[in-house]
Amino acid sequence: MIIRPKHLNKGDTVGVIALSNPMDVESLQNPLSIFSEMGLQYKLGQTIGLSGKYLAGTDEERVQDLHQMIIDPEVKAIFCVTDGYGAARIADQIDYPLLAEHPKIFWGCSDITFLHIAFHQFSNVATFHGPALSKIVDEQSKKMLYQLFAPYEIFYDESLSPLVSIIPGAVRGEIIGGNLRRIVDTLGTKFEINTLGKILLLEEADLQIEEIDRLLNQLRLAGKLKEASGFAIGSVGKEDILALFKEYLSPYKKPAVAGFNIGHSKPNIGIPLGVEVILDADEKLLRLLPGVE
Structure with missing residues (x-):
């Protein structure tokens, strides 16, 4: 049976990380306001603001950020803010049993597809194929975030x-x-x-x-x-x-x-x-x- 993470409640904290291309803090101000509208707190990962030539920090920094968000008891969901390239580079360094032990919502798409597939096969946890936080710009896309607050079809x-x-x-x-x-x-x-x-x-x-x-x-x-x-x-x-x-x-x-x-x-x-x-x-x-x- 697939493991389903627990749903969100108002007041919960969510983690925001970059596992692909870089994202600066200034560009995140409008996207982050979505969480305030939903009654959520947020915690920025160490990869936010980090930049290599085309990646949000080194592979080691991105893996560490993901692991930290998974084990952080305050964080109830993990949102990827970018989706260009780079997620597959860290796939073989992820501790997959860690997510099975601490199942929580994981949200992203495009480049993050590689990690969705990896998590399903090695953690057996349901994940969410949804737009990068920086690309949730219309009301219908925002509306779909509310499925995270209650188990509905x-x-x-x-x-x-x-x-x-x-x-x-x-x-x-x-x-x-x-x-x-x-x-x-x-x-x-x-x-x-x-x-x-x-x-x-x-x-x-x-x-x-x-x-x-x-x-x-x-x-x-x-x-x-x-x-x-x-x-x-x-x-x-x-x-x-x-x-x-x-x-x-x-x-x-x-x-x-x-x-x-x-x-x-x-x-x-x-x-x-x-x-x-x-x-x-x-x-x-x-x-x-x-x-x-």
């Missing part, structure tokens, strides 16, 4: 965004995945994504069709598309990209729906990963169990 249908049924059918299973590039980055490592019987979330930013093709082909050759039981796909935008996903996924005859505002989109709907979901391509909906208890 998320019901994603066309009232949130237009959806396209690529392959019909319905399936129930655990949802995993995230950013397509970072999923492919796990292949051939000890953190290689396990898609067997899982519903695979795939989202990506504005890449050329050739690059999307290369990434999907890598997943195909690795057997990850064949092993999955269904596919939830973010907003892919152009018709030719949508057609490419259909070309790759149709041979497996597994339910697939595209158009979810999950990932590099506005709004960016935060959802729990590692939980049981129902994906219904006929009704065009995704129903997710809570990510907190």
Whole structure:
């Protein structure tokens, strides 16, 4: 059974860290006000304000910051403020049993996908695929933060965004995945994504069709598309990209729906990963169990 972290209460303290690209304190002033609006306190990690050429401090500093937030009894949730590049560099230095011993909310997306996959496989803790704190700029994205205060189901249908049924059918299973590039980055490592019987979330930013093709082909050759039981796909935008996903996924005859505002989109709907979901391509909906208890 997946471990669900405890839900937040007003007055709780959350931790703010940078595990990818750097973030200066001045640029965080507006994003941090979100916590005040929600009745939360916050604690800045040592990585906030640190900067290398393109990373928020050294690998050692970022690992130490993550570990400190996990063991800090005051911190009830950990939010990643950036999501560009660098998280995979620390994956093999993380103490995974530490999160299992102190399960708490972990929130981030894009580059953080690599760590979501690692935490699911080695800590068995539900995590949250949601926008970096610095990119929560619209009301719908902010609203999704309130799922952290109570265990309630998320019901994603066309009232949130237009959806396209690529392959019909319905399936129930655990949802995993995230950013397509970072999923492919796990292949051939000890953190290689396990898609067997899982519903695979795939989202990506504005890449050329050739690059999307290369990434999907890598997943195909690795057997990850064949092993999955269904596919939830973010907003892919152009018709030719949508057609490419259909070309790759149709041979497996597994339910697939595209158009979810999950990932590099506005709004960016935060959802729990590692939980049981129902994906219904006929009704065009995704129903997710809570990510907190």
